[in-house]
Amino acid sequence: xxxxxxxxxxxxxxxxxxxxxxxxxxxxxxxxxxxxxxxxxxxxxxxxxxxxxxxxxxxxxxxxxxxxxxxxxxxxxxxxxxxxxxxxxxxxxxxxxxxxxxxxxxxxxxxxxxxxxxxxxxxxxxxxxxxxxxxxxxxxxxxxxxxxxxxxxxxxxxxxxxxxxxxxxxxxxxxxxxxxxxxxxxxxxxxxxxxxxxxxxxxxxxxxxxxxxxx
Amino acid sequence: xxxxxxxxxxxxxxxxxxxxxxxxxxxxxxxxxxxxxxxxxxxxxxxxxxxxxxxxxxxxxxxxxxxxxxxxxxxxxxxxxxxxxxxxxxxxxxxxxxxxxxxxxxxxxxxxxxxxxxxxxxxxxxxxxxxxxxxxxxxxxxxxxxxxxxxxxxxxxxxxxxxxxxxxxxxxxxxxxxxxxxxxxxxxxxxxxxxxxxxxxxxxxxxxxxxxxxxxxxxxxxxxxxxxxxxxxxxxxxxxxxxxxxxxxxxxxxxxx
Numbered sequence: 001x002x003x004x005x006x007x008x009x010x011x012x013x014x015x016x017x018x019x020x021x022x023x024x025x026x027x028x029x030x031x032x033x034x035x036x037x038x039x040x041x042x043x044x045x046x047x048x049x050x051x052x053x054x055x056x057x058x059x060x061x062x063x064x065x066x067x068x069x070x071x072x073x074x075x076x077x078x079x080x081x082x083x084x085x086x087x088x089x090x091x092x093x094x095x096x097x098x099x100x101x102x103x104x105x106x107x108x109x110x111x112x113x114x115x116x117x118x119x120x121x122x123x124x125x126x127x128x129x130x131x132x133x134x135x136x137x138x139x140x141x142x143x144x145x146x147x148x149x150x151x152x153x154x155x156x157x158x159x160x161x162x163x164x165x166x167x168x169x170x171x172x173x174x175x176x177x178x179x180x181x182x183x184x185x186x187x188x189x190x191x192x193x194x195x196x197x198x199x200x201x202x203x204x205x206x207x208x209x210x211x212x213x214x215x
Numbered sequence: 216x217x218x219x220x221x222x223x224x225x226x227x228x229x230x231x232x233x234x235x236x237x238x239x240x241x242x243x244x245x246x247x248x249x250x251x252x253x254x255x256x257x258x259x260x261x262x263x264x265x266x267x268x269x270x271x272x273x274x275x276x277x278x279x280x281x282x283x284x285x286x287x288x289x290x291x292x293x294x295x296x297x298x299x300x301x302x303x304x305x306x307x308x309x310x311x312x313x314x315x316x317x318x319x320x321x322x323x324x325x326x327x328x329x330x331x332x333x334x335x336x337x338x339x340x341x342x343x344x345x346x347x348x349x350x351x352x353x354x355x356x357x358x359x360x361x362x363x364x365x366x367x368x369x370x371x372x373x374x375x376x377x378x379x380x381x382x383x384x385x386x387x388x389x390x391x392x393x394x395x396x397x398x399x400x401x402x403x404x405x406x407x408x409x410x411x412x413x414x415x416x417x418x419x420x421x422x423x424x425x426x427x428x429x430x431x432x433x434x435x436x437x438x439x440x441x442x443x444x445x446x447x448x449x450x451x452x453x454x455x456x457x458x459x460x461x462x463x464x465x466x467x468x469x470x471x472x
Binding site for chain 1: 216218219220255260285286287289290291309310311335336337338386387415416417440441470472
């Protein structure tokens with residue numbers, strides 16, 4: 001049995017993530033949405049989604065009782081962070097006048113500059129919302145079968161800046177070039193929403209379901 | 216580069232797609248799940264459901280529609296129509312919607328937008344703006360917000376209203392020209408541009424699309440971030456794929472993969 005859990009800590013709607021995983025999972029797999037530390041620790045692989053603001057997200061994690069289990073599984077089995085679930089892996093976010101995060105990946109989270117000019121001189125809209133391309137900067141099992149520069153669906157106003165360039169797995173251009181995917185050992189994380197990114201997103205989730213946690 | 220989005224809009228009444236969707240080899244053109252799957256397969260960037268059900272008793276059916284679509288369609292889903300309380304929003308998001316579109320409730324109670332964005336996040340909140348030109352043809356253009364399908368004026372000036380809604384937490388604006396809606400003569404481009412240039416969030420242009428050139432103009436001349444259309448897609452005049460190919464030929468960045 002291949003057990004994947006989606007961590008439910010009370011931040012937003014996670015049904016889409018579960019539905020997309022169920023859609024790509026084989027018959028031998030079991031997808032569960034859970035807030036139980038025991039169930040998280042028993043899983044073969046873990047998806048850590050998130051939306052909303054960094055402070056609320058960290059608060060919800062502390063209140064939920066899953067924090068210790070989350071820290072454990074982020075070190076020892078295939079782990080996928082999505083959107084805010086990527087951002088809170090870093091040390092610190094600028095959001096909410098500064099929020100300390102999980103510190104699992106060295107680095108910071110920064111807001112897109114207001115009135116960021118685009119190449120043609122027009123101002124970029126914030127949030128960065130819609131379909132944008134990911135330039136795969138490293139080969140990785142999760143990129144398997146996904147074309148270079150495929151479009152994924154993004155909705156966010158902040159982006160990650162990992163300290164080590166070796167953590168970067170993908171880059172996206174929006175006024176600036178920012179890190180839109182990270183890979184460190186058993187952790188893979190992405191700013192966009194694979195569960196809302198049509199075929200490339202489903203392929204990534206399918207890859208995750210068979211990933212051994214290596215690079 | 217961020218792609219401009221093409222969004223087909225489906226009117227749903229009591230759980231069925233209405234106003235005719237005319238696809239080749241689709242078994243049931245009234246089934247929202249089938250229609251959504253078809254648009255997804257054609258490359259739609261999002262799908263918007265507009266719940267036009269009059270009776271609040273039957274409103275619950277849209278929740279089941281969203282639930283069903285969300286198990287099979289993996290692109291963003293927006294639902295509008297009849298949303299008055301945060302509990303309405305939560306129910307739709309929990310069913311699988313990614314965003315909700317608030318219209319009348321925002322006009323009658325602007326703080327509702329604030330409350331909703333605070334509770335579920337701006338990224339889930341689209342404010343629908345129905346605007347109509349009220350100035351003389353030769354005068355400086357001025358648009359006002361109308362409700363009840365363009366019949367009731369509110370006295371609210373459209374650009375200021377759009378800015379106010381963004382201040383209150385709208386993550387996106389769905390802008391419909393009541394003058395153009397249903398005419399098939401193209402978007403109200405000065406209106407679209409005035410609003411899009413005045414706000415920091417993405418603007419979806421709606422109302423008046425009759426051909427593919429109109430979609431291009433909405434982006435290039437109207438500065439819209441996304442274009443929404445119904446009839447040109449529903450009646451088989453054009454597929455989403457044709458629309459995207461045309462837009463790309465005319466220099467608009469679109470998602471084709």
